[in-house]
Amino acid sequence: MGLDLSTPVLVVDDYQTMVRILRNLLKQVGFTDVDDASDGTAALSKLKEKQYGLVISDWNMEPMTGYELLQHVRADEKLRDIPFIMVTAEAKTENVVAAKKAGVNNYIVKPFNAQTLQAKISAVLGS
Template identity: 40%
Template sequence: MSNKETTDKLKRINILVVDDMESMVNLVKSCLLSLGAEKITTATNGANAWSILNKKDIDLIICDWDMPKMTGFGLLKLVRESEMHKHIPFLLLTAAREKKLVMDALEAGVSDYLAKPFQPKELSFRVVKLLRKIP
């Protein structure tokens, strides 16, 4: 995918960023905006994200693992069990280093994961890779 194709696709798609830390939301949004994304919606936990998913067309989810009310893993399971949402690429951000947690996420159908702390370039690489899964 060329840079122009990446930018064009990012301008068209709706991205949902889910994290309870405003600084992390701002970092992810900044990275996405620098890639050319224009339609970014945010949520502070999995429960809010689920509500948004059922009201708005979302093409890509970037979600933290550990949040109050509903974790990223809880949201991932709901998304993958839903006929309407199961196709959405799901990037899980996690500070967890435990292999079991990562394996649980992989078994539940996560598209990719990224360990915190990460460099914006790492996030950009993962997002561009996931764009290929979006029609």
């Protein structure tokens, strides 16, 4: 089974430049249905309105962090199986461990390129 590039993807980041970069990288990889949210609270609303096949979220956001968003997603019966990739500028071991325990599917440390993003997505969704 190949990677389904029509899978709806939700990009969550409070930094518009990063949202643009992620959108462009996802387009390069071939994804066509990409939405974005500026924080975890907005992301939860969108996740309840539309069925996404992947969430790519920044860790550091206000008022709800990507880590808190991940916890909410995993605690929600309707959302808990959505593949979730965390993006962060910090490669702190305790963050990676905390995210793994909370149920993150993969982890990307900034900066990264389209190949890295594609490899992480393929690892999560199947190549």
